[in-house]
Amino acid sequence: MMTDTTAGISTNGPAAVDLGPPPGAPVRPVIQIVPLKGLPIVGVVLAFLVASIGFNWQWGLDFNHVAGGALWTGIDLFVGLIVGPILGRLSIPARAEFSARFMPKMVLLMPTLVAMTLASGFQLALDLGNLKPSSPNHAWLIVSFVVVGVMAVIALGILEPANLAVLFEMRKPRPNGEVIAKLMKRFIYTAGITGLMQVATLIIMTRVASQ
Amino acid sequence: MSAQSLNGPSGATTERRFPPVAELGAAALMLIVAGGIYMASYAPRRPPLGVPIALAAASGVLVVANIFMAARTKQFAWDKFFLVGRWTLLSYLIAAALIEFAFVKDHVRGGPLALITAMLVLFAVIVPLIISYTVARYQSTRTDTA
Numbered sequence: 241m242m243t244d245t246t247a248g249i250s251t252n253g254p255a256a257v258d259l260g261p262p263p264g265a266p267v268r269p270v271i272q273i274v275p276l277k278g279l280p281i282v283g284v285v286l287a288f289l290v291a292s293i294g295f296n297w298q299w300g301l302d303f304n305h306v307a308g309g310a311l312w313t314g315i316d317l318f319v320g321l322i323v324g325p326i327l328g329r330l331s332i333p334a335r336a337e338f339s340a341r342f343m344p345k346m347v348l349l350m351p352t353l354v355a356m357t358l359a360s361g362f363q364l365a366l367d368l369g370n371l372k373p374s375s376p377n378h379a380w381l382i383v384s385f386v387v388v389g390v391m392a393v394i395a396l397g398i399l400e401p402a403n404l405a406v407l408f409e410m411r412k413p414r415p416n417g418e419v420i421a422k423l424m425k426r427f428i429y430t431a432g433i434t435g436l437m438q439v440a441t442l443i444i445m446t447r448v449a450s451q
Numbered sequence: 452m453s454a455q456s457l458n459g460p461s462g463a464t465t466e467r468r469f470p471p472v473a474e475l476g477a478a479a480l481m482l483i484v485a486g487g488i489y490m491a492s493y494a495p496r497r498p499p500l501g502v503p504i505a506l507a508a509a510s511g512v513l514v515v516a517n518i519f520m521a522a523r524t525k526q527f528a529w530d531k532f533f534l535v536g537r538w539t540l541l542s543y544l545i546a547a548a549l550i551e552f553a554f555v556k557d558h559v560r561g562g563p564l565a566l567i568t569a570m571l572v573l574f575a576v577i578v579p580l581i582i583s584y585t586v587a588r589y590q591s592t593r594t595d596t597a
Contacts, residue, residue, distance in 0.1 A: 274538070286549070289549075290549065290552065293552070293553055293556060294552075294556060351542075351546070355546065355549065359549060359550070359553055362491070362494075362553065363553065363557075365494075366494060366495055366557060371491075371494045371495060372495070373496075382488075382492045385488045385491055385492060386488060389484040389485065389487070389488050392480075392484055393477060393480055393481050393484055396480060396578045396581070397473070397476065397477035397480050397481075397578075397581055398477065400578075400582055401473060401581050401582045401584075401585035401586065402585065404535065404582055404585070404586050405585050405586045405588075405589045408531065408535075408586050408589070408590060409589060419589055423589070
């Protein structure tokens with residue numbers, strides 16, 4: 241069985257016996273699947289979102305939609321097109337260490353940005369009359385619903401389960417590199433679709449804003 | 452069909468098959484999302500309910516079948532399934548409540564609100580089911596043989 245001795249990660253085999261890291265190996269970071277320190281920040285953001293919707297607070301809705309949407313699209317494209325390919329060329333220990341620190345943050349960050357963007361966006365569309373059939377933006381918004389729907393199914397049905405499964409695997413004393421690689425392939429396969437959907441979102445939203 | 456490939460100590464490949472819970476869950480999620488898009492496309496008017504009811508019903512059938520299949524999985528990491536399941540269920544119930552709040556705030560009432568509520572309940576069950584089953588499935592694959 242090939243074992244990466246620097247990270248204690250089995251790259252070929254079931255790592256059947258928990259031997260722990262070899263003597264002298266660097267200590268792997270302890271993975272906290274949900275970073276608890278980030279939860280209060282998420283709570284504040286969601287409270288701000290609920291207040292903006294509840295009080296029909298125009299600036300709050302604009303802020304949530306523009307800031308959330310810009311970060312969501314930017315991070316998705318940056319991670320999918322820039323970070324992902326670089327990560328794919330790193331050694332397995334380097335990939336594992338990066339992912340151990342990076343993915344827990346994404347567990348909190350991305351759903352929060354998605355909630356900010358979508359909830360405020362729907363409210364803005366209603367308030368501004370863009371959803372009325374007579375609006376020139378109506379068709380564009382329906383297309384954007386479909387785009388968001390595709391991204392939601394990919395994110396919730398494919399990527400988030402893989403993300404959490406990888407984190408659970410990496411918490412083990414001897415993570416199985418094969419399992420991690422198999423799960424991480426989902427990110428590679430879907431990066432193209434997500435990238436395409438995000439570019440479509442940019443086109444749709446700039447069209448809507450300029451009509 | 453989902454299958455987990457494992458290389459044994461000798462390099463031999465063993466496979467463990469799991470029921471396609473995640474795949475069916477994703478299909479159920481797709482139906483709910485499609486129903487949601489259909490209803491949202493009519494906002495602020497009252498949407499016709501036939502199509503979204505059919506989509507929600509089909510999704511509900513898939514979810515029930517999925518729960519049944521998941522429950523029959525043998526030698527499964529149920530501790531991890533329930534650990535992940537309860538926290539993800541909590542988070543998606545909060546998300547569903549947020550969406551429900553927005554619809555109530557927008558004066559959606561009667562049949563459309565009842566349907567949206569049913570769809571949100573399905574949504575709040577499907578996603579944790581997919582996530583917790585996927586996590587537990589990969590915790591269950593090792594044969595623990597040296």
